[in-house]
Amino acid sequence: MEPYLKIFADDLNSGRNDAQSNGIRTLSERKISKCLFCGALTEIPDTNKPVLNLTLYDPTGMLVVGCHTGNPDISSFLNETALPVFVLCAAGIRCTADECMPVLESIVPVSRTLRDGFVVAAAADLIGHLEHADTSPDKKERICGMAEKALSTLLTKTEVPATPDTAVFFQVKKEIRDISDDKKTVGIEVLIEAMGLKGIPRETTLAVLKTMIDDGDCYQPKPDVVRLL
Numbered sequence: 001m002e003p004y005l006k007i008f009a010d011d012l013n014s015g016r017n018d019a020q021s022n023g024i025r026t027l028s029e030r031k032i033s034k035c036l037f038c039g040a041l042t043e044i045p046d047t048n049k050p051v052l053n054l055t056l057y058d059p060t061g062m063l064v065v066g067c068h069t070g071n072p073d074i075s076s077f078l079n080e081t082a083l084p085v086f087v088l089c090a091a092g093i094r095c096t097a098d099e100c101m102p103v104l105e106s107i108v109p110v111s112r113t114l115r116d117g118f119v120v121a122a123a124a125d126l127i128g129h130l131e132h133a134d135t136s137p138d139k140k141e142r143i144c145g146m147a148e149k150a151l152s153t154l155l156t157k158t159e160v161p162a163t164p165d166t167a168v169f170f171q172v173k174k175e176i177r178d179i180s181d182d183k184k185t186v187g188i189e190v191l192i193e194a195m196g197l198k199g200i201p202r203e204t205t206l207a208v209l210k211t212m213i214d215d216g217d218c219y220q221p222k223p224d225v226v227r228l229l
Helices: 009-013 072-080 112-130 137-151 166-179 188-197 202-214
Strands: 016-018 023-025 034-041 051-058 061-068 085-095 100-110 185-187 218-222 225-228
Touching (some): 009 034, 009 061, 023 085, 034 188, 061 072, 061 085, 166 202, 188 202, 188 225, 202 218, 202 225
Antiparallel strands (some): 034 085, 185 225, 218 225
């Protein structure tokens, strides 16, 4: 039975279609026809359609995955799960004449701890593959940078304080409004990941949140969630 390979978004997105074998050749030169992906889900499109494209985010970028709402488990998840949420996805690669993309076989919510565990495992698989891959030094350097970027987002017990400027405050506030749910809440780690994609480091986002809480602009109804006032 063919294994599911753990992937990062950038590795898959920077690869090339292999429609003849119904797969994708990733940037790291791994042939993917089944994959596991862990990322943040911040929005669900109209679930009345039979086929949807979901957008997921991991530390290396954005991944678009297809899903069939006729699958009862997937449909129930999309209708009942509060956003934003970290999810673990199993997918098979499906190809047309023009492109190949992951299509969900399952999707389940996971904790930040499990998300971090996936990042460590996926980075280890990626670096382990590079040890034996016939890949150019430049490409190996880029792939190692991808793994390093993912690992840099792991949750740590100590944070380095930062002094963000006014523009960053506006960016963080706007991002909270854009990705928060109907209760104006958003997971702190999901927000950190979204800001990271815009080039704002983790410690800066945390500093902005601390100031917003101190100033009464938002509060934490739960330790891992913030809510705008």
